[in-house]
Amino acid sequence: xxxxxxxxxxxxxxxxxxxxxxxxxxxxxxxxxxxxxxxxxxxxxxxxxxxxxxxxxxxxxxxxxxxxxxxxxxxxxxxxxxxxxxxxxxxxxxxxxxxxxxxxxxxxxxxxxxxxxxx
Ligand SMILES: [Zn+2]
Numbered sequence: 001x002x003x004x005x006x007x008x009x010x011x012x013x014x015x016x017x018x019x020x021x022x023x024x025x026x027x028x029x030x031x032x033x034x035x036x037x038x039x040x041x042x043x044x045x046x047x048x049x050x051x052x053x054x055x056x057x058x059x060x061x062x063x064x065x066x067x068x069x070x071x072x073x074x075x076x077x078x079x080x081x082x083x084x085x086x087x088x089x090x091x092x093x094x095x096x097x098x099x100x101x102x103x104x105x106x107x108x109x110x111x112x113x114x115x116x117x118x119x
Pocket of ligand 1: 094103105
């Protein structure tokens with residue numbers, strides 16, 4: 001059974017919202033522990049402490065990316081997916097759409113990444 005575009009968007013929004021709500025609140029930031037030569041992503045309240053390992057492992061971009069995509073971003077993305085799902089054209093949309101700047105297409109691309117990766 002085919003899932004409608006709006007359903008795909010709502011499913012992804014719900015998954016994202018639940019995961020964001022369960023995660024340590026942001027903001028998250030990248031930190032370097034110069035004494036131990038390790039890189040971390042930490043939360044402002046100090047309860048999150050992701051160790052990316054030795055500073056020489058070229059993981060700075062990964063740490064900065066994780067810090068950037070904290071639960072606040074996830075919650076905002078969930079709101080956007082829900083907003084697109086309520087669009088009067090969401091369920092009229094098809095994968096054949098080639099309209100430049102189609103926000104349903106953009107939202108579906110995000111939703112499919114989330115829905116495909118949900119565990
Ligand atoms: Zn479209």
